[in-house]
Amino acid sequence: MxxxxxxxxxxxxxxxxxxxxxxxxxxxxxxGSIYATRRSAAKRAALWLLISVIVLAVALxxxxxxxxxxxxxxxxxxxxxxxxxxxxxxxxxxxxxxxSTPTAPPAATSTRRPTATPPPIPTATSGVVLPEDxxxxxxxAVPAPPEAKIELxxxxxxxxxxxxxxxxxxxxxxxxxxxxxxxxYTAMSxxxxxxxxxxxxxxLMEDCTDTWLWGLAEDRDWGQTGWxxxxxxxxxxxxxxxxxxxxxxxxxxQGTAQFVIAEP
Numbered sequence: 001m002x003x004x005x006x007x008x009x010x011x012x013x014x015x016x017x018x019x020x021x022x023x024x025x026x027x028x029x030x031x032g033s034i035y036a037t038r039r040s041a042a043k044r045a046a047l048w049l050l051i052s053v054i055v056l057a058v059a060l061x062x063x064x065x066x067x068x069x070x071x072x073x074x075x076x077x078x079x080x081x082x083x084x085x086x087x088x089x090x091x092x093x094x095x096x097x098x099x100s101t102p103t104a105p106p107a108a109t110s111t112r113r114p115t116a117t118p119p120p121i122p123t124a125t126s127g128v129v130l131p132e133d134x135x136x137x138x139x140x141a142v143p144a145p146p147e148a149k150i151e152l153x154x155x156x157x158x159x160x161x162x163x164x165x166x167x168x169x170x171x172x173x174x175x176x177x178x179x180x181x182x183x184x185y186t187a188m189s190x191x192x193x194x195x196x197x198x199x200x201x202x203x204l205m206e207d208c209t210d211t212w213l214w215g216l217a218e219d220r221d222w223g224q225t226g227w228x229x230x231x232x233x234x235x236x237x238x239x240x241x242x243x244x245x246x247x248x249x250x251x252x253x254q255g256t257a258q259f260v261i262a263e264p
Contacts, residue, residue: 011055024045025044068128131209143250152254152256153184170188174263190213190216194212194213200243
């Protein structure tokens with residue numbers, strides 16, 4: 001629309017030229033000395049006046065009724081194209097998974113687990129006579145759970161402030177000093193009969209062998225699961241020889257810890 005207005009203004013300016021020529025020839029038609037010259041000038045004046053009127057009319061038409069682009073350039077109407085409609089897929093069905101049932105933590109233990117190297121794998125020695133208390137249960141003993149277990153861990157002559165073995169070994173000097181057995185126990189119940197039997201050269205040592213009801217002996221209320229230590233120091237001291245410590249729950253052998261008292 002702006003360009004149309006400028007074109008109209010340009011045409012109006014251009015009309016000045018034919019108007020000027022029309023006036024020029026009109027004056028000559030009045031002042032010419034020859035009739036033929038005056039007649040020719042009058043015709044030319046009329047022609048230029050007509051041209052100026054036409055140009056001025058076009059300019060006014062452009063100002064009053066400005067043409068639009070659609071009058072000269074055909075408008076292309078875009079055809080409707082099908083659009084793909086996204087179909088929401090159904091959400092996946094989640095199958096609930098069973099959740100684990102939290103289990104209660106183990107009961108507090110009497111001592112911390114020893115970090116020492118465990119003793120050799122316990123092996124039973126045939127022909128060794130079992131202690132009489134193992135063969136004859138105590139009158140007040142209650143049956144131990146089938147899953148009850150005692151695992152032998154290490155041997156040492158000392159334990160630190162955390163009740164862990166100091167320099168665990170399987171060979172010790174003779175003389176007066178304790179030999180401490182460190183062990184781990186699980187699923188024990190109060191009143192179950194346990195026996196720690198000591199042997200020297202396959203002979204039972206009655207001074208160290210001990211049988212008691214779990215959880216009922218003084219200073220041995222250790223609970224159902226945990227770590228503990230039991231020591232022995234014979235009145236006459238340790239003499240050179242091969243020793244076994246056999247541990248029983250009722251008559252079930254749990255393991256054998258073997259060590260040697262070396263000769264000086």
